[in-house]
Amino acid sequence: MDKFVIRGGNPLLGTVRISGAKNAALPAMAAAILTEEPVILENIPQVRDIETERRLLAAMGAEVELGYGRAHHRTTICCQKLTRAEAGYDLVKTMRASTLVLGPLVARCGVARVSMPGGCAIGARPIDLHIKGLQRLGAEITQEHGYIEARAERLKGNHIAFDKITVTGTEDLLMAAVLAEGETVMENCAREPEVADLAALLIKMGANIEGAGTSTIRVRGVERLHGARHRIIPDRIEAATFIIAGALTGGDLLVSSCAPQHQATLLRKLEEVGVKFHVNGESIRVMGDGPFKAVDMSTEEYPGFATDVQAQYMALATQAEGASVITENIFENRFMHALELVRMGADIKIEGRRAVVRGKTPLSGAAVLASDLRASASLVLAALVADGETIIDRVYHIDRGYEHIEEKLRGVGAQIRRIGEMLPKRAGA
Ligand code: EPU
Secondary structure: OOEEEEEOOOOOEEEEEOOEOHHHHHHHHHHHHHOOOOEEEEOOOOOHHHHHHHHHHHHOOOEEEEOOHHHOOOEEEEOOOOOOOEEOHHHHOOOHHHHHHHHHHHHHHOEEEEEOOOOEOOEOOOOHHHHHHHHHOOOEEEEEOOEEEEEOOOOEOOEEEOOOOOHHHHHHHHHHHOOOEOEEEEEOOOOOHHHHHHHHHHHHOOOEEEOEOEOEEEEEOOOOOOOEEEEOOEOHHHHHHHHHHHHHOOOEEEEEOOOHHHHHHHHHHHHHHOOEEEEEOOEEEEEOOOOEEOOOEEEOOOOOEOHHHHHHHHHHHOOEEEEEEEEOOOOOOOOHHHHHHHHOOOEEEEEOOEEEEEEOOOOEOOEEEOOOHHHHHHHHHHHHHOEOEEEEEOOHHHHOOOOOHHHHHHHOOOEEEEEOOOOOOOOOO
């Protein structure tokens, strides 16, 4: 298993370019199931989850061509023939977002068999709302041997009111509704930019959708969809991670190609903390000359403060003067990074869904363990300002969602290297 070795103390200086959004690319790839024609996706990040989705689609009979050379961020997916409407346990267990194929598969093939994802490090994360929504669209659902099977000759439009806001649930049902007969009105939908980006692709494919990006989405089902070409939006979570890194290290960092309109809540919060920044077109220049002030933060669905940036904000809070109360409202167990930050010298107390971070405490390099994608990012940020060397184990979590993070960080002055596990040589080998 790879590890990162990071020596702290360098300010981040220069320009870092933000990649395409993993969480927009994953539903976009699943949307290709809805048509027999090729779907060309640009700005696809080269991260592990995208490779998992490629394997998932290929196992169904899809042709997935990854671009190479200068076109290495382009992917062409052609689902002309789907031989197996199934997402197996082997892949679903490594990536929960595999459940995004449920809606499009049942819409296109009339049947879908998808392994149930189990719990994960950050919470139970059930998919009951995806299932309830599909039932509202007329799918018959059975569940056995760890698999969900959905069947419907043709889905029928209906009214769906989500009990709770769910991002992939909204996306899954949106993809189901576009080929359903008649009109579907979905209420209490997720308003994340990734939902709007998926709708933009589906509209290019011939779907009839209104209101994506708001809490009510109206879909008029069509008989068939066609191929399209679409550019994935920038990754707002990667951008937020670099913005915080620039501030935390006392750097002067230009975060380019980052869709600043998706960062309004983060930037408002950072302004209160005392971080200086300028927005210019598609870039944000962040200057972290401190001092930072403790400011409370609660995660919420978009446009609120993203749960995917909570861990990185906590790393910043360790370097702010005073007590910051951080409340996690989306997932019930998303403070695993806090215990590792404490091992590096942070003063953090967890009480249920609240963490109280008292700063400013010096951080010192230590051996720490990454527990999930965003927790890993928070440990990288802490390591960049820690005294001495930090070794982060299990960085495969970070490889799931950050494209070439160590190269990007090295490019702006961080001391970071990746080391692989040294296996003892076999006798005679
Ligand atoms: N929920 C239910 N039932 C459902 C679906 C969700 O109770 O059927 C609950 C969840 O347990 C959670 C809340 O609703 O408490 C919100 O979960 P949501 O469904 O919105 O999360 P998700 O769609 O599984 C996406 C992102 C996550 C991100 C969350 C919240 C993708 C592929 N994943 O997950 O991203 O944290 O929305 O914004 O889009 C990450 O990138 O590191 C990541 C975890």
